[in-house]
Amino acid sequence: MSDKQDHPHHEHDHDHDHDHAHPAPAALEGAEDAGTQALAGALKSSFAIVKVIMAGLLVVFLFSGFFIVGPQEKAVILRFGLPAGGGDGKLLGPGPHWAFPPPIDEVVRIPVGQVMSLNSTVGWYPTSAAAEAAGTEMPAGDSLRPAIDGYLITGDENIIHLRATLRYRIAEPGLRYVLDFANASNIVENAFNNALLFAAARYKVDDALTRDQAGFRETARNRFEQLVARHNFGINEIQIDNMQVIPPRQLKEAFGRVTEAEIRRAKELNDARSYENQTISRGRAEAESRKNLGEAERTRLVEFVAAEVERFTNNLPAWHANRELFTQQRQSEVLRIIYTNAQEKVVAPSRGSGGNRELRLQINREPPKPRVLEPAKGEDH
Amino acid sequence: MKQSPINLAVGALLLLIFVLLLFVFQVRTTETAVVTTFGRVSGLAGPGPHFRWPWPAQSVHKFDKRVHNFESKFEQVLTSDGNNLLISVYVGWNISDATAFLTRFNGDTRKAEASLEGLIRNAYSGVVGRRTFSNFISTDEKELKFVEIEQEMQTRIQTDCRALTNGLNIAFLGIKRLGLPESVTKLVFERMESEREVLVSQIKGDGERQASELKSRADYESAKLLAEADAQATKTLGEGEKIAARSFETFKQEPDLAIFLLKLKALEQFLQNRTTLILDDSTAPLDLLKSQNAGKK
Numbered sequence: 127m128s129d130k131q132d133h134p135h136h137e138h139d140h141d142h143d144h145d146h147a148h149p150a151p152a153a154l155e156g157a158e159d160a161g162t163q164a165l166a167g168a169l170k171s172s173f174a175i176v177k178v179i180m181a182g183l184l185v186v187f188l189f190s191g192f193f194i195v196g197p198q199e200k201a202v203i204l205r206f207g208l209p210a211g212g213g214d215g216k217l218l219g220p221g222p223h224w225a226f227p228p229p230i231d232e233v234v235r236i237p238v239g240q241v242m243s244l245n246s247t248v249g250w251y252p253t254s255a256a257a258e259a260a261g262t263e264m265p266a267g268d269s270l271r272p273a274i275d276g277y278l279i280t281g282d283e284n285i286i287h288l289r290a291t292l293r294y295r296i297a298e299p300g301l302r303y304v305l306d307f308a309n310a311s312n313i314v315e316n317a318f319n320n321a322l323l324f325a326a327a328r329y330k331v332d333d334a335l336t337r338d339q340a341g342f343r344e345t346a347r348n349r350f351e352q353l354v355a356r357h358n359f360g361i362n363e364i365q366i367d368n369m370q371v372i373p374p375r376q377l378k379e380a381f382g383r384v385t386e387a388e389i390r391r392a393k394e395l396n397d398a399r400s401y402e403n404q405t406i407s408r409g410r411a412e413a414e415s416r417k418n419l420g421e422a423e424r425t426r427l428v429e430f431v432a433a434e435v436e437r438f439t440n441n442l443p444a445w446h447a448n449r450e451l452f453t454q455q456r457q458s459e460v461l462r463i464i465y466t467n468a469q470e471k472v473v474a475p476s477r478g479s480g481g482n483r484e485l486r487l488q489i490n491r492e493p494p495k496p497r498v499l500e501p502a503k504g505e506d507h
Numbered sequence: 508m509k510q511s512p513i514n515l516a517v518g519a520l521l522l523l524i525f526v527l528l529l530f531v532f533q534v535r536t537t538e539t540a541v542v543t544t545f546g547r548v549s550g551l552a553g554p555g556p557h558f559r560w561p562w563p564a565q566s567v568h569k570f571d572k573r574v575h576n577f578e579s580k581f582e583q584v585l586t587s588d589g590n591n592l593l594i595s596v597y598v599g600w601n602i603s604d605a606t607a608f609l610t611r612f613n614g615d616t617r618k619a620e621a622s623l624e625g626l627i628r629n630a631y632s633g634v635v636g637r638r639t640f641s642n643f644i645s646t647d648e649k650e651l652k653f654v655e656i657e658q659e660m661q662t663r664i665q666t667d668c669r670a671l672t673n674g675l676n677i678a679f680l681g682i683k684r685l686g687l688p689e690s691v692t693k694l695v696f697e698r699m700e701s702e703r704e705v706l707v708s709q710i711k712g713d714g715e716r717q718a719s720e721l722k723s724r725a726d727y728e729s730a731k732l733l734a735e736a737d738a739q740a741t742k743t744l745g746e747g748e749k750i751a752a753r754s755f756e757t758f759k760q761e762p763d764l765a766i767f768l769l770k771l772k773a774l775e776q777f778l779q780n781r782t783t784l785i786l787d788d789s790t791a792p793l794d795l796l797k798s799q800n801a802g803k804k
Contacts, residue, residue: 206556207538208554269689276684279687308571308575313574316578327644328646356679357678388710391710395721398718399721402725405725409728410732413732432754435754438758442764456768456771457771467782468778
């Protein structure tokens, strides 16, 4: 454009030289010259402004190539559609970088540091976080509608609901994740769904629900890792969180009854165990005491006999000396002790005539009366 | 005034850009392109910049060659053992032959996916229809053919694609959902409920049995301990008696004395306390009383 503008100006200069050779119409020419000069001046200054604007645009154009890679990402430049820097492209770290503006370069950002997360709800009934929080979920019907209600079938052909969160990171360099898949996160989600389905298809309902949740999760995780390796997603740090496995809502009560029965059984077993402990320790104590009793009895017997032997030996000379006197003496001594110790003594004198006497005995001794408060009570009345 | 070299350079640059825009096209690394010359396919272009004749001589059709995710509808299939199974799969597909893709689907992804849907349906009847229900769902690892079924379906759809030369490649296929017809879920619920009832009574019986086992074992253990203790006590006592028996040798010297002494001892101990004695006055030493009375008379 500027070429075109310069041209008439040049022509004008030429005309001016020509006028000097033929000075006859000088006055007329002079007036015309002043006009064109003013026009030329005005044009010149406009060109200068246009040039400045163009230079400014060029600067803006060049600076538009600056971009900043965030702390949690990497970037690759595609130059004319090919990764720049050889091979899969040079991975650019966080910080400012420069690339040619489009269509020469294109900046592809890869969120390598970020933890991505997605939820599998393929096995869950339709609900929302708000409805769950408010407790206003849709009530469960008699059956599960295929298009609406999600669920999984377990290996023993039962139905469970399951949902879980998958967390992962894009492994460096991360180009596969960004460039090989049209919508990588959708495919990852489907692989995750598949892994959960895979685990459910081989687990018994009670194992998946309670008995072996860790094993269930491990099976799902292993399957998912296999799929990740096979599909070449280029992700790592896989974590399965918030896994919730519940029986169908329709059977909540039936499953609750089983749980109750299990609790009751545990209680019953605990009771039995404590009975077992008590009985055995009581038995042990009793056995110990019986053994001790035997031991004591033995000692007593041995001691007693030893004492008797001693007494016998001591008394033997006296016996030999005068049998009758010895007998009488001993007998009397013992009788004295007995009579002295006796609580009650009744002497029934024999009838001189030798007739029979009748003696009445009250054998059961009356227990001593305990002190009671009854008389005090009686006084109150 | 002379022509400025900057002006010339800028002009040349603009011209160059204009020419490049007309004669060059670039293919992104995620794409593949087919070049047609006057409507006929004349070449393929990989990622990077390429030369072309401007329209209307040549035109360029670019396709996304990344792996796409396609999910089939949740459909009912009859397994070989007569069970109705609802199944939905996800397929990762990409364009392996751009020319075939262009000619077969006119480059329309939606058309390609519609065709894929048909192929998947064929695979359902061809693969799923020849499998039993327990090949999908089973606690028996030998019965379960989950992975094999996915593999078979993938191979079959891939073979079909090759036969149709539609330019599609099946990167992977997996089962996304398995389900049962709505009416069947109701029956499953009924069965599950009765299973729960059985389980409840099993648990109850089990608990009672285990508890009574524990209790009776405890009783047995305790009785055993006592019996052992009794036996030991008897044995101990026996030992004592054996020692006591040795005294016989001594007592044998004068059995009458021994018996007399033992009797005395027994009597003494027997009548030690809380005794009520009823005595005849002829009993010694009360007979003394009697004779005194007689004396007084």
